[in-house]
Amino acid sequence: MATVPHCLYCFETLAAYLEGRKSMGLNEIVNAWVEYSKDTEAGVEDANKHESLEKRIPALKRVVGSESSETSSSSSPSSGSTMSLATDTTTTSADETIITESPLFVTWNTVSSRTGNTSLRGCIGTFEAQELDEGLSSYAITSAINDMRFDPISKRELPSLEVAVTLLTDFEDCEDSMDWEIGTHGLRISFSERGRRYGATYLPDVAAEQGWTKEETLVSLMRKAGWAGRKEKWQTVDLKVVRYQGKKKSLLYSEYKRWRDWVSQKSEDDDDDDDDDEA
Incomplete structure (x- = not known):
């Protein structure tokens, strides 16, 4: 971990x-x-x-x-x-010396000095195993600077940041879209519709932190991938779901x-x- x-x-x-x-x-x-x-x-x-x-x-x-x-x-x-x-x-x-390479994600959050609440500031990772020395340094910068959902993190923002590192393990194909556990598994979905391919992932802690059910998690993940169908029609989509594990560590x-x-x-x-x- x-x-x-x-x-x-x-x-x-x-x-x-x-x-x-x-x-x-x-x-x-x-x-x-x-x-x-x-x-x-x-x-x-x-x-x-x-x-x-x-x-x-x-x-x-x-x-x-x-x-x-x-x-x-x-x-x-x-x-x-x-x-x-x-x-x-x-x-x-x-x-600390046991794990030398792993798939990984680096997440940056902004922490409110008034309430202590956190807001996502950047999160990028890879499912390909990385040497940790190179992988962590590369994705620490990539997630801070190149996450297209946010402006690049600036030097003045450093004091307000929290970092979270997640090393990913135990990848398994799910038997069906519900073959996973909230709080234990992260999800990686892929599917095709009208000639277009979609894919997205949520880390293991996301569903539990948001208080979502399994259905809410899957629909949100499909939306993240870019799916614009009607919510009640999500089960008609042929989802390929891979579950994985990984406990994160955070630091202010x-x-x-x-x-x-x-x-x-x-x-x-x-x-x-x-x-x-x-x-």
């Missing part, structure tokens, strides 16, 4: 493209993420130890409370979101930025250490 480093890589690729700089590679990001998560987990553990100590020793609580207010901004993550990322890594880092720009700042700071610290050694 997709991982946090895959999402970081998409953000890094798009940010580097828009900022005119060289992007970090996928393997480089995976290694940096492992180090980052260890540092972050250490900070979370220290914070938890402090909290436990405060509960056990009420007399110390006043002292610890006054000190922590001065040091928390530099010694621990600034939000619960970052803490969840750190703990997530311990369960996914071992899997703020989480990418926090990680990227850590990488930049670590690089500066390493350079300072090298200068000290030379001196």
